[in-house]
Amino acid sequence: MAGKDGKILIVDDDEDILVAGKLLLKRHYGTVVTCNKPEHIEELMAAHDFDAILLDMNFGPGESSGDQGFFWLARILEIDPQAVVVMITAHGGVGVAVDAMKKGATDFIAKPWQNEKVVATLSASVKLRRSRSEAEELKKTNRTLVKAVSEPKQPILGASRAMQDVMSMVERSAPTDANVLILGENGTGKELIARELHSRSLRADKVFMSVDLGAVTESLFESELFGHKKGAFTDARDDRVGRLQAAHGGTLFLDEIGNLPLHLQAKLLTVLEQRKVTPVGSDRAFPIDVRVIAATNVPMGKLRDEDVFRQDLLFRLNTVEITLPPLRARADDIPEIADFYVAQYARKYGRSAKRFSPTALDAIKAYAWPGNVRALRHAIERAVILSEGDMFEPQDFQFDAQPNQAGDVATVKTEAPVNIAAPDADADLNLERLERRAIEEALKKHRYNISHAAKDLGLTRAALYRRMEKHGL
Template sequence: MAHILIVEDETIIRSALRRLLERNQYQVSEAGSVQEARERYSIPSFDLVISDLRLPGAPGTELIGLAGATPVLIMTSYASLRSAVDSMKLGAIDYIAKPFDHDEMLQAVARILRERRPAQAAENPAVQAAGARAGQGAGSDEIGIIGRCAAMQDLFGKIRKVAPTDSTVLIQGESGTGKELVARALHNLSRRAKAPLISVNCAAIPETLIESELFGHEKGAFTGATAGRAGLVEAADGGTLFLDEIGELPLEAQARLLRVLQEGEIRRVGSVQSQKVDVRLIAATHRDLKSLARNGQFREDLYYRLHVISLRLPALREREDDVQDIAQVFLARQCARMGREALSFSAEALKAIGHYHWPGNVRELENAIERAVILSEGSQIPLDLLGIDVELDEDFAPAHGEHAPAASNEPAEDLSLEDYFQHFVLEHQDHMTETELARKLGISRKCLWERRQRLGIPRRKSGAASDT
């Protein structure tokens, strides 16, 4: 069981984070300041340190030097995002912006621990065997992505060829397919590997702030700009800038980004001076940028600048040879992380994994297995713990000996869940905020955003639907 140290002076935040991590099978210790952490604990003995940036007495970055080989994850507000990027240059493993939701924090923790302890995972026979079946022994170790099917092997070959160059790369694929993993592989195999990789989700930053966040601003550039601040493009100088969901970038910001690609320079908001930057750009999207450019929703000149190298990441349903192997690797990893004896899937669960459509792709598969491991009480994971709607899958029904329904020329009266979601959002988004839409649908705002991305439903840029 991984042991995590939380250093946070706000008692409410510290307690909430502790409960979240303990519910997910982590051992947790806590402190209210750097001094308290140093006096009470041997910091290098932890598997991970999660610290607020601003603490009484000394900043959270002081823990980086005290932690030795233990990774330090910095928490910060959007207002201090630039300082968080600086902390990465000092040696922090990553940063996470407040307020964060639970899934975002758990995904960050799981990824950091997984990257830190590959040797420990390899010592587990189940992980080792599952990894070999998944093709990790076929030259994908240095890439860090599971996959032995022809499409993934072709992708791995392209990553190895493209990574050493400084060419701009456009990664295309559905939400949850692992586009950020491809970006990390391109960065880690490049000459920029020791410099920062700055990841930005263009859809997650309010449109009114995105130019300032990316390109920085001068004092007085707009109301509230009490001091000048560098942007994330500038923070990535010498390294790699990964722009996820670039199709959501406003046209004004696209023009500024084009200047970065053409001239290798940026101009902060409110400034008349330009400055040179050395940044490799990797972009990702689930949308058809060419069609958006044709319709005037994306700059055509920027599209062609981005489309120097295009990598397509296949959906999980297109990777039939990989699905069950990936599931076995995830199962072994979760068991090792939670300190449990090795579990196995029941025959019915394994068959369902192979037949299910996985609309949320690899992310949905990993989350389903993590939940199943937490809830499992026996040595096998039954189908019901996976929480997948296999009864809606036409290919799976005959496997249970059921007869397929007779063909009918009558139109279906019931909408599918995805059809209902799309119908509801399109009908109500003109007069409801994102918060109200999510509440009516019974989901979180993050889940609402992810489903929008998967179904290609853009948010309204103006009007009553905006609550940012």
């Protein structure tokens, strides 16, 4: 039912029609504006947001062609393409009114009109206008959300030769619709590269839909990707659109594709080959238009094992293959990446953006970073929070001795052994100061690798941390 807040405009050169229309419609709408000269339409539309406009087909005595109505209908729709216009015509002009509907009018009312017909027609027209407005707002909101979700979350940093090669591949493949397979260890930035591919593609204004296949259980795989119909299984209380349909027209990013079991790989392959998806519980297939970008930390050698990954799916996914280098293979990029995160976390925590001391810079460049950029980011965040000096020092970072994905031990390169000479007769024998010097020497010897320094001192890591805190190291 129409609300009292609705706004209606009546345009007619017959004063009797204007008076009768206003008296009738004021009982149903909050504002009813009348106009006997169509030349005032633009001014009135600028001053009001009308829910519906009643427009006469002819103005002036003897006019019956409807040309004036067509002209002003076109002008109204030019000003507001979403405007809802109901034409007013004489009985003999019904054919002309139908032509007007073909040109964009919503409906028509014949003179002399019936009040019930007018009210019913206007009620439907106002609902249409509000539906159009809501749809337009949803489109604008959707465009904003798509842009916010699809944009890269941070810049791709680094100008090393390895990263130049990666960005060259991105630049060449992004404008195409070729499927891309991104390989690399955890934390190397596979999703960043996927988003960069999308943002440089012809689908950049469409959705970037990310699916972490490592987090999707086997039982929910089909429902998550393909969608389901209400009642398809116990918890299917409503229809659900799957990720593949939601990504229609855009890019689908399948992260951790290497974790997908073989029997589910077969189902995914079928969908990608047919370019159709059938929701669980439905017998209707929906066409999909998506560009697929997949990523995995599984080495290519292992992916080529038929017991691990279907080779026909692999061929489908790796039209273009991009391998991201681990952080240890591009140590020259570490200072730039570190400075970026220092600035980011300094803003977040309200701290000053400190610089790195030369020894700290050498230490973070020498460390193997088993978690790659993700691990460096976490180390920087911790240092920004806990560092107390004017500059970042090696002890502000935790360098653990643990194997990385390549099987290397993640330690900082060591310098030549440092000998702690026995004290002479005049040497300082204060135990507190001796302990501090011994810890300092051990840390320097092992380039602030806590595990190695603790082992050399005969301490546990926790004990060494307590002593470092005690001595302010």
